Amino acid sequence: MEEPGIGTSMLVPTLLECGTEALKQRFIPETLTGDIRWAQGYSEPNAGSDLASLRTRAELRNGQWHINGQKIWSTLAQHAHYMFLLARTEPDAPSKYEGISYLLVDLRQPGVRIRPLKQMTGSAEFCEVFFDDATTPADWLVGGRGEGWRVSKATLNHERSMIGGAESSVELFEKLLSLARKSNFEGVPALAHPIMRERLSVLAGEVQAHLYSSYRQLSMTAHGQNPGSITLMNKLVNTNISHKVAAIAQDLVGDAFLLAPPTGSTRGAGPEKWNLRFFASLGLTIGGGTSNIQRNIIAERGLGLPREKNV
Ligand SMILES: Cc1cc2nc3c(=O)[nH]c(=O)nc-3n(C[C@H](O)[C@H](O)[C@H](O)COP(=O)(O)OP(=O)(O)OC[C@H]3O[C@@H](n4cnc5c(N)ncnc54)[C@H](O)[C@@H]3O)c2cc1C
Incomplete structure (x- = not known):
């Protein structure tokens, strides 16, 4: 059994609070056993502290989200199977906070490229993750469409409690x-x-x-x-x-x-x-x-x- 990582401390409690029953059934058991590992896809090159300025986009076409953009500083993404990420799905929303959705994405697909970043310590614990028309099922959405900001704050609360x-x-x-x-x-x-x-x-x-x-x-x-x-x-x-x-x-x-x-x-x-x-x-x-x-x-x-x- 693998070490469970951030999935247990950050994603599982978020799914329990905001996820559908189907997502809970699909992901919680295997996350808890450590059989699947997660990376967090929040930060982008121009969206760190000002996270709501993120520019990664997701469009719903033929029952799937199509994701394009870039994440950065994703901890241990090179070893993860899935990512919980924030993407802009409602570009016309009145404020930048309202147009974001919280999606779950399989990282093992051709539209995803993961590039580890070498640190001054010599190891590579963070990654850039590039999405080039990567896809994910329409219902791998946590919270409603455009409600990702609220869900992201739930995850951040769990992350800050963990740290x-x-x-x-x-x-x-x-x-x-x-x-x-x-x-x-x-x-x-x-x-x-x-x-x-x-x-x-x-x-x-x-x-x-x-x-x-x-x-x-x-x-x-x-x-x-x-x-x-x-x-x-x-x-x-x-x-x-x-x-x-x-x-x-x-x-x-x-x-x-x-x-x-x-x-x-x-x-x-x-x-x-x-x-x-x-x-x-x-x-x-x-x-x-x-x-x-x-x-x-x-x-x-x-x-x-x-x-x-x-x-
Ligand atoms: C150990 C580690 C693990 C990480 N893991 C992940 C991960 O898995 N996934 C992920 O998505 N991201 C991850 N990150 C990225 C992290 O969330 C961002 O680095 C962080 O949010 C800051 O963003 P930034 O680096 O863009 O800095 P900036 O937002 O550019 O901030 C630069 C400086 O300006 C200050 N500043 C900015 N805005 C304000 C303000 N309004 N008021 C006062 N001061 C301000 C900041 O405090 C900082 O000192 C990780 C970072 C580290 C160090």
Whole structure:
């Protein structure tokens, strides 16, 4: 059985919320067993933070969607069987948000070309995906026609919960502590150095606050209450912690950090690969919506501040 990937954490909950019974039956079981793997097709060369500007088009002809356009930064698309993607299906819709649909597409067809992008780490974890009259059945549509923006936000909520999970902060901080226990900093044991002790204690406080906040969100949800704006903060808090952990590790590892060039996959990089973890922590502040965008969302949707003007 293959490792299930983003299908289980992002697509399955979206299908449960917004999919037809036929799509649930068709895709959920095999996604959960890991027999089919998914890639996410949101970003395009000119549509990242401003996702609704996407230009990939899908036209319905003879019972099939015909898809033309390009996606970029699709994580591990070279190993995926299917993609959940956003395409413009209603070019005449009154606003750019209303003309988008959420489609499921088989990537193993002649109209699809997948080109992995080589990273500075030497591996290729992202791809460009080109659609040249690729097709997909008319009913492989999640939500209604032109309702893709609403569905995409459901998937993004699941993606941000996945990235923002407090348990990963706790685990990473424990790994940092084990590194600190066996490291020296400025010639003394790191845990005896006042600056390092202070940095670790401040971070320990942030990790605990994130953990207890996640318990609170869980118990409120379990009691049918809305945790409110607190859920909007998970991704930003978790990726900030992840980045601070990696920065402290960089100081603890010292020169060896530079001597071991970052090669290989950043995924699952543990204490033996702190340099990769550092680079991965930068990527996490971007994937699933950048930290700046998370701040905008917290300000506008969470705190009710005025929307920023036409950026
Ligand atoms: C690890 C990783 C995995 C990814 N996986 C996928 C994937 O599987 N599928 C997929 O579709 N995409 C994926 N992406 C792409 C990701 O969603 C985009 O990189 C992200 O949304 C930002 O878009 P962009 O790169 O075009 O940057 P831009 O949108 O051009 O942003 C550039 C900078 O401007 C800032 N900025 C932009 N708009 C505003 C604003 N309104 N207010 C304040 N600041 C702003 C941003 O914060 C950023 O610092 C992945 C990215 C990473 C790093």
